[in-house]
Amino acid sequence: MRARIYPLALGKILHHAISNINQEVAGLMVGKVVSDVVEVWDTVTGPQQSTPAYVKLEENVMALVAEVLIENLPDLYIVGWYHSHPGLDVFMSPIDVETQKAYQTMFPKAIALVVDPLQFSASWKVSDLKIGVFRIDKNGKVVPVRFTLGLQRRKVLESTLVGLQMLDLIPRKADVADEESVKTSTAKMLDLDHIVKFFSKTKKLLPSRKG
Numbered sequence: 001m002r003a004r005i006y007p008l009a010l011g012k013i014l015h016h017a018i019s020n021i022n023q024e025v026a027g028l029m030v031g032k033v034v035s036d037v038v039e040v041w042d043t044v045t046g047p048q049q050s051t052p053a054y055v056k057l058e059e060n061v062m063a064l065v066a067e068v069l070i071e072n073l074p075d076l077y078i079v080g081w082y083h084s085h086p087g088l089d090v091f092m093s094p095i096d097v098e099t100q101k102a103y104q105t106m107f108p109k110a111i112a113l114v115v116d117p118l119q120f121s122a123s124w125k126v127s128d129l130k131i132g133v134f135r136i137d138k139n140g141k142v143v144p145v146r147f148t149l150g151l152q153r154r155k156v157l158e159s160t161l162v163g164l165q166m167l168d169l170i171p172r173k174a175d176v177a178d179e180e181s182v183k184t185s186t187a188k189m190l191d192l193d194h195i196v197k198f199f200s201k202t203k204k205l206l207p208s209r210k211g
């Protein structure tokens with residue numbers, strides 16, 4: 001199995017990781033499987049508990065994202081998760097292995113992406129980028145998955161258009177004045193009707209998926 005990560009998805013993962021280099025961040029990867037290639041079109045993040053060496057997405061994030069995708073973008077589904085290891089290098093910790101096993105139980109082709117953004121955030125040199133994609137094999141061992149950047153023109157454009165409409169489930173910092181408004185805004189963002197309305201409004205901008 002291989003993985004193909006489209007530029008917008010990778011950009012969003014890096015942006016998320018770089019904007020929080022003092023703690024781990026995590027999110028879901030959205031895409032589809034074509035033949036034996038896991039295509040990552042986009043990412044979605046949401047409320048999470050994190051420390052410098054641990055991160056956990058809140059459980060309802062996955063359910064919400066799955067529901068919104070089924071309703072609005074039925075060709076796409078959750079194909080795995082990403083998280084950062086700032087300054088810790090790229091590997092799968094015992095907790096990461098357990099998390100990935102759970103993903104593979106739900107979706108047998110799920111992949112895990114780990115990024116250490118620290119060096120890159122200082123230099124912005126692609127050669128300083130530390131990224132690994134992993135799966136767990138039948139014997140419970142971590143195996144690396146080969147990945148490339150998707151550069152097929154049609155798919156890059158399509159995944160970018162789709163990705164620009166994907167909703168993150170955490171409020172933007174600029175929208176947040178104090179703790180009370182974080183709560184209100186998070187509650188609003190997690191309200192399913194609100195998300196579905198958001199998607200159905202923006203869906204009209206997408207090219208027809210049938211043709």
Ligand SMILES: [Zn+2]
Nearest residue numbers: 083085093096
């Ligand atoms: Zn980890």
